[in-house]
Every structure is written in structure tokens, then in C-alpha cells.
Amino acid sequence: MSTPSGFDRIARPYRLLEYLTLGQLLERTRLHFLPYLLTARNALVIGDGDGRFLTRLFAANPSIRATAIDVSAEMLRLLSKRCTAYTDRLSTCQIDALKFMPPEDQSYDLVVTHFFLDCLTQTEIEALVTRLTPALAPGTLWVVSDFRVPPGLLRWPAQLFVRGLYIAFRILTGLQATQLPHHASALQSAGFRRIEKQLFMAGILTTELWQITDNSAQRHATSWRIPASY
Numbered sequence: 001m002s003t004p005s006g007f008d009r010i011a012r013p014y015r016l017l018e019y020l021t022l023g024q025l026l027e028r029t030r031l032h033f034l035p036y037l038l039t040a041r042n043a044l045v046i047g048d049g050d051g052r053f054l055t056r057l058f059a060a061n062p063s064i065r066a067t068a069i070d071v072s073a074e075m076l077r078l079l080s081k082r083c084t085a086y087t088d089r090l091s092t093c094q095i096d097a098l099k100f101m102p103p104e105d106q107s108y109d110l111v112v113t114h115f116f117l118d119c120l121t122q123t124e125i126e127a128l129v130t131r132l133t134p135a136l137a138p139g140t141l142w143v144v145s146d147f148r149v150p151p152g153l154l155r156w157p158a159q160l161f162v163r164g165l166y167i168a169f170r171i172l173t174g175l176q177a178t179q180l181p182h183h184a185s186a187l188q189s190a191g192f193r194r195i196e197k198q199l200f201m202a203g204i205l206t207t208e209l210w211q212i213t214d215n216s217a218q219r220h221a222t223s224w225r226i227p228a229s230y
Contacts, residue, residue: 006173007072014049014075025200029145029207030114031056032198036209040064040110040141044132046097047116051079057112058086064110067091069100098124102135109137114145114207119169122181129186133212142192142210144183150203158204 010017018026030053037043037057043066048054054068066089070076076092083090093100097116102108111132117125147165149158162180169175184194191214198207 006175007070008074010172011050011072011074011078015052022201025205026115026145027052029198029200029205032207033143033196033209034060036196037061037064037110037141037143042106042108042137043067043110043112044069044102044108044135045112046070047113047119048079049075051082053112053114054079054090055083055086058083058089065089065091067093067106067108069093069095069097071096098128098131100131102132106135107137108132108135109140111136111140111142113143115147117144117183118146118180119175119177120181121177122186125181125183125186126189129190133190136212138212140212142187142212143207144187144210145205145207146183147180147204148206149180150199154202154204161204 034056038061040061041064043057043064045054045057045066045068047070048068049070051068054066057064057066068076068079068090070079070092071094073094076094080087080090080092098120120128147162149155149162166175166178170178187194187210190212192210192212194208194210196209199205200207
């Protein structure tokens with residue numbers, strides 16, 4: 001993980017930096033599964049940055065409440081400002097996600113990690129999933145958006161691109177991770193199965209929808225279905 005001050009440093013220019021490097025591709029990736037999240041009621045959103053996804057989630061789903069976690073105070077400040085119209089449904093917590101302990105009275109039915117898991121090592125992802133799983137309701141959805149290295153002709157250019165991103169974030173934020181972890185194995189070990197996947201940028205960007213079917217706290221998951229309308 002990077003230090004809080006590291007992400008504080010890039011919080012204000014982050015949106016501009018994102019658009020200068022990848023245009024609206026990251027935004028499209030984050031929002032792809034939004035129509036599938038309209039029946040969720042209690043979300044845990046980790047590392048949403050300045051809150052662009054969360055404000056769209058609140059607008060699309062008027063019944064949802066959300067807890068936003070970020071290690072950066074400045075990112076949370078920008079997120080809260082962007083979500084001003086939804087403050088009655090928003091809770092924020094400035095903490096390293098690896099240290100976050102879900103309250104005993106909370107049960108989440110949606111977890112969102114857009115371009116966050118790639119900031120962790122494999123060991124850290126496994127620890128995070130293990131820590132959160134007991135607080136997840138039957139049928140919980142987990143949305144993962146991340147970079148990936150596709151097979152085939154684009155493999156080497158993608159590896160160089162991803163390596164360049166890691167170097168840039170290490171310089172800007174102090175990020176310690178140096179390579180993409182394998183989030184799928186951690187989620188599968190916790191009883192999740194991937195039910196939808198969409199690739200962007202010739203497969204270098206992915207967004208995936210996972211659902212828990214079996215976990216240590218809740219053994220009987222409800223069936224997942226796409227909402228009838230959006």
C-alpha cells in the first residue's frame with residue numbers, strides 16, 4: 001500500500017491525470033455494471049478516489065447506503081463534496097483497507113473495488129477478502145475493475161504499459177506493489193464465482209462482477225439476477 005500523504009498529493013489533479021492518459025476509458029470501465037447494482041442496499045466502496053463512481057451509484061439507486069473507505073483524507077474530502085446531495089446515505093472512514101474491521105451490526109450486499117486491488121500484493125488481497133467475507137450477506141456482489149495483461153500480440157506492450165503505471169505511482173504516491181496480483185484466486189477461495197466480465201482497451205482494462213455463493217458466515221446464497229429495467 002502507499003502512504004496516506006502519497007494519495008493526498010495526487011487527489012486534486014487525479015481526474016485530470018486520468019483523462020490525459022486514458023481519456024474516458026476508466027470511467028466507462030467503472031460504470032459498466034452500474035445497471036446491475038440497483039437492488040443493492042448496503043455497499044462497501046473501497047478506494048473510490050474522488051467519488052465519481054459513488055455519486056453515480058447513489059443517483060441510480062435511491063435506496064442504497066454506502067460506506068466509503070480510503071487511506072487518503074483528501075480523497076475522502078473530495079468524495080464527500082461530490083456526494084453532498086447524498087450525505088444522509090454516506091459514511092466515510094479514513095483507514096487502510098487492510099486494517100478496516102466491519103462493524104458487527106453491518107452486513108454488506110455489495111463491495112466495489114475500482115482500480116484498487118492492483119495496489120495490493122497477492123498476500124494483501126487474500127487478507128482483505130478473508131477479513132471482509134464474514135460481513136457479507138448471502139448473494140453479495142463484488143465489482144472489480146483493474147488493469148490486466150492480455151495474451152497474444154498485446155502482451156508485451158501491455159506489460160510495459162502496466163510497468164510504467166506502477167513506476168509512476170511509486171514516484172507519486174510511494175506505492176509498494178510492483179506487479180498485478182491475481183484477485184480471482186482470492187475471491188474464488190472465499191466462495192465467489194465470476195458471473196460477468198467486460199474488457200476494454202483491447203483487453204488491458206477489465207471490469208468483473210463476482211457473486212458469493214458460499215462463505216463461512218452465510219452458507220446459502222440467494223440467486224443473482226439482472227434487474228428488469230434501468
